Amino acid sequence: MSNDRVIEPISKLRAATGSFEADPVNTDSSEPFKACPACGKVWHTRDELLSDPEVELVGYQVHFEDLSLGLMMFNHSCRGTFAVAAEKFLDMYDGPAFDEMLAGKPECPGYCLKKTELRRCPAKCECAFIREILEKITAGLSKARIGSGQQDSA
Numbered sequence: 001m002s003n004d005r006v007i008e009p010i011s012k013l014r015a016a017t018g019s020f021e022a023d024p025v026n027t028d029s030s031e032p033f034k035a036c037p038a039c040g041k042v043w044h045t046r047d048e049l050l051s052d053p054e055v056e057l058v059g060y061q062v063h064f065e066d067l068s069l070g071l072m073m074f075n076h077s078c079r080g081t082f083a084v085a086a087e088k089f090l091d092m093y094d095g096p097a098f099d100e101m102l103a104g105k106p107e108c109p110g111y112c113l114k115k116t117e118l119r120r121c122p123a124k125c126e127c128a129f130i131r132e133i134l135e136k137i138t139a140g141l142s143k144a145r146i147g148s149g150q151q152d153s154a
């Protein structure tokens with residue numbers, strides 16, 4: 001009975017992971033969301049980045065101690081690569097969160113250990129919701145690519 005998995009609302013998880021809303025460095029809305037370190041292209045908002053057909057999500061680097069410190073890794077069409085902190089995407093998920101970390105347990109498929117693995121995770125694990133966000137990002141970007149009529153060119 002005491003071993004039941006507890007489903008917690010995401011807001012509670014955010015509180016548990018710390019500085020989600022309280023980081024003074026990131027509250028300045030005049031700061032662009034991200035700039036490409038290679039070509040200097042600026043995305044002013046997250047939406048702008050996530051609807052750019054020239055951007056591709058290529059990886060996720062987990063941070064098990066504090067999931068908000070994980071990194072989403074992107075490629076830009078200029079061949080630049082850059083990472084954005086997972087905390088900037090956490091509000092894209094509003095479903096249930098799981099309280100238990102299953103990394104390393106039999107239920108864990110080990111996706112989080114592979115940076116280029118972007119699949120959803122079937123485990124009822126604390127880390128799984130981030131992979132739902134990855135799915136959303138990928139879906140949005142591929143939609144943008146189709147929408148712009150741009151083909152992948154070599």
Ligand SMILES: [Zn+2]
Binds near residue numbers: 078
């Ligand atoms: Zn670039």
